[in-house]
Amino acid sequence: MSTDPPDGPIAAPDAATDDGVARRLAREAGTAEASGADEVPAEGDLDELPDPPAKARPPKSSTRNILEWVAVIGGAVIIAVVVRTFVLQTFWIPSPSMSPTLVKDDRVLVNKLAYKFHDVNRGDVVVFERPPTEPPSEIKDLIKRVVALPGEHVSIMDGKVSIDGKVLNEPYVHGLQTVLDSCPITYVPGIDTTAGFKVPEGEVLVLGDNRVNSHDGRCFGPIDEDLIVGRAFFLMWPPGHAGGL
Template identity: 50%
Template structure:
């Protein structure tokens, strides 16, 4: 019979074999690490899917939508809206910067404006107001005393396009500059101010 103490210093007790509890603890730790890794990967995938296909945050880069949106506000944009329904007059939308529009190195690739005219509409400014199809457009979102000008001759919007304008009519590069925008350049509809907390609310 072999002596289990051979090879160890005299008086040192033999090594205890691993207990069932230590084995279970090791397996539990490994399982927890795997579960946390899966949770993190899953969260990253969900965030990517949400940002790519569902909802995206957008920071307001200028004062062109004052007083509805202030520079630095963050809004949530629903990217599925116009897969479910048509663009509506009055919607606040984010869209790709029109080709040929001057942009500095720090200017955003996307712009945010309000839909004023829909396909087939005729838009014109007259006496400081916007007229759509010959009728003055009610615009309660504008600041008191706002003057809308720059479109003396009526423009008819082609199919597949919309006419957009900033709420800050005196400080906005919009369809009065670059014309109607194609609906397929629309990223989505801004539906909520999420930051700062003091301005949180729906649009």
């Protein structure tokens, strides 16, 4: 009796008895080899990855720093020049003619755009160029208060100023008399009469608040509005007396 195995292939195990574990393991092993065995982190693991190293900024060159500072300083200078020329400017008070409102060596801030948007008003303190009727002087600009407007009749009698026959209320003179004997020459004929002096169109009459010591419109006459540099609106020096005008 022969013990040799029968001819032909040996029958495969019954599929029902194979749990597939061996085949699954073999398949997973083959997939890992095909992908180079590199693991891809799951979405939840991304936060655990280290941040890439930050790139160091190259240091600025000294030439670039200098150019930036030159641009900043140059821009500031240009802005300051534009503001001083067209918008705001400080002015020094050279005399006591506006005392006690302003005294010698005070500094005021002047709005040069004020009369681009509205007319000159009575009571405004204005800075203006020296009138053509005045002799040349190293002081190019003067500061006074507007008391009479274009077309009005102004008269000075009994130490008071009247506009169109009505006495002007002037608390800023602090009771000082408005005199007429301080000017050797006057360009306001008739100002000492009841009819008064008529201010021409386009001109205003200005007086200092210190009516007993001020060379003003009583002497050089009305000024053209085109001579007005701007309206003084703020006393900025000395700091202890700073405030609006």
